[in-house]
């Protein structure tokens with residue numbers, strides 16, 4: 139009787155269903171009930187689970203011990219999903235090649251606006267994928283969908299073979315994220331703001347403190363452990379956010395514009411740290427609007443604009459595929475000079491771009507239009523980016 | 534090269550598998566959130582706790598100590614006026630602390646500090662994040678009501694052994710108003726909008742729930758007379774029950790109405806909790 143009362147109290151706490159019964163949070167076998175809902179049969183403990191659309195989840199628990207077990211998460215026994223291949227016992231370094239993220243025609247609408255508009259891609263283990271796009275391209279929205287912070291309006295999305303939102307509890311356990319804006323608790327000391335995050339992740343105080351000390355030492359921030367966040371420079375804050383994202387030993391690291399607004403030294407430091415993680419086999423999703431960052435870190439980039447992926451490929455391959463080898467960039471020309479037949483000309487704002495595969499043709503042109511603002515260089519990712527997203531303002 | 538050039542090796546736990554049982558059950562999820570709030574709150578304790586502790590005491594000294602000198606021998610609902618007001622004010626201070634936490638403070642966390650994004654990027658679920666927050670509201674309510682009780686004792690207010698339950702009333706009150714505040718927050722788009730709620734709802738509750746004068750006639754009758762309507766309105770106000778319960782502790786008396794107050798308070802807690810989580814869910818998972 140007392141146990142029953144306790145179970146009912148638990149029901150009051152369990153909120154509208156965002157839980158798939160097949161979550162298998164309680165382990166055991168799921169038996170669907172003909173009248174709706176389901177029973178989960180765990181050896182030694184019988185747990186009845188009834189799912190209603192909307193209002194909530196009723197858990198009928200057999201005894202206090204069962205109630206306690208409910209709190210502990212038991213992994214599903216039968217390894218059938220890719221998730222188990224990654225996270226079953228002793229699979230820390232499992233070499234499964236199943237994609238970690240798969241997206242098909244993914245859609246997110248805010249009213250009439252399509253923030254993410256039919257995006258399809260796969261992310262394979264140990265890959266670093268860069269999402270490149272101007273502000274408002276939908277990069278952040280896409281990352282938030284992977285993190286179960288934003289629900290999809292259409293299409294398919296799988297992370298670790300599971301469904302975001304309904305299985306967030308299993309998915310997010312293995313994801314680390316560095317948000318675009320600093321959201322460390324600015325009232326706390328650096329180490330404490332990481333500690334609270336460690337507790338959210340389910341670490342105990344001791345493990346969390348140990349990991350924080352290790353991470354701060356790795357980032358050479360140990361002497362800042364006691365400083366308040368607001369006393370730290372932008373670069374230190376960003377490194378702290380990376381440290382925070384690693385506390386739960388993630389398999390997938392999401393970085394939303396990790397170096398925006400930082401000075402070049404700090405950017406290079408952060409890139410070095412991230413490359414170190416890459417070498418360790420970390421799978422990384424990175425959004426940025428710095429071409430150089432994508433070229434430094436990403437195995438593959440996806441150029442996005444207005445919620446759509448325009449291009450997808452390795453950075454150098456994209457440049458080779460879509461542009462000539464060399465570019466002559468000139469600003470403020472009064473007239474377009476004569477140029478060889480193999481030179482392609484583009485005009486944008488007050489700048490002119492001349493593309494060619496033969497350096498000599500551009501060299502000739504360069505002699506004629508030489509101004510302080512004229513440069514002859516290799517074509518790079520930025521040129522590809524501008525070619526596909528347009529030279530004008532997109533906002 | 535400056536510090537952090539990536540020369541140091543990765544921490545061992547990032548390289549080698551370590552057995553580490555994650556504590557992902559409901560209890561530990563609530564604990565993590567609760568701990569965060571306590572930690573942040575204590576970091577700025579003086580600035581945080583001064584107004585909510587001092588304000589009720591100002592009211593107490595002004596109203597109870599000041600007025601009661603003119604009310605010699607008068608008993609209010611069986612209590613001296615100072616005890617009458619003290620028992621009411623400890624409930625209302627719990628209300629204020631609960632409401633503040635989930636309106637202004639939660640709004641800042643939601644829209645500027647993005648604290649909830651950080652929490653929800655882990656395995657925490659929406660209901661765990663906000664239930665943890667209500668528990669923190671309750672904790673503050675328990676502490677504040679105890680502080681108000683102890684300080685008013687210095688002014689000569691007599692307590693009874695039952696008053697050890699005062700923090701329980703404080704806890705439930707702050708939990709309830711934490712949930713109510715969050716319902717409001719789920720609708721609010723600009724922080725200024727909260728003034729409608731605080732002056733339009735919370736202040737009237739503070740004055741008309743029986744904090745400073747007895748509103749209730751003693752028996753709930755049918756709402757056919759003015760008296761009956763007033764009684765019924767008072768009985769529907771969410772703060773009345775906390776005030777009456779704390780007063781019952783000060784009187785060390787319970788009757789069937791006390792049981793009704795316990796029931797109503799719990800009912801409000803359950804309904805507000807459920808509604809708040811339902812509302813805030815659509816707000817945070819846009």
Ligand SMILES: Nc1ncnc2c1ncn2[C@@H]1O[C@H](COP(=O)(O)OP(=O)(O)O)[C@@H](O)[C@H]1O
Pocket residue numbers: 248251252253271272273274275276277278279280819
């Ligand atoms: N919660 C929201 N409500 C309405 N519109 C939104 C919301 N979040 C993002 N948007 C819109 O979606 C588009 C994509 O935004 P975002 O994903 O932040 O782009 P990016 O990160 O690439 O700069 C923008 O036009 C933005 O205004």
Ligand SMILES: [Mg+2]
Pocket residue numbers: 277278279318394
């Ligand atoms: Mg963004």
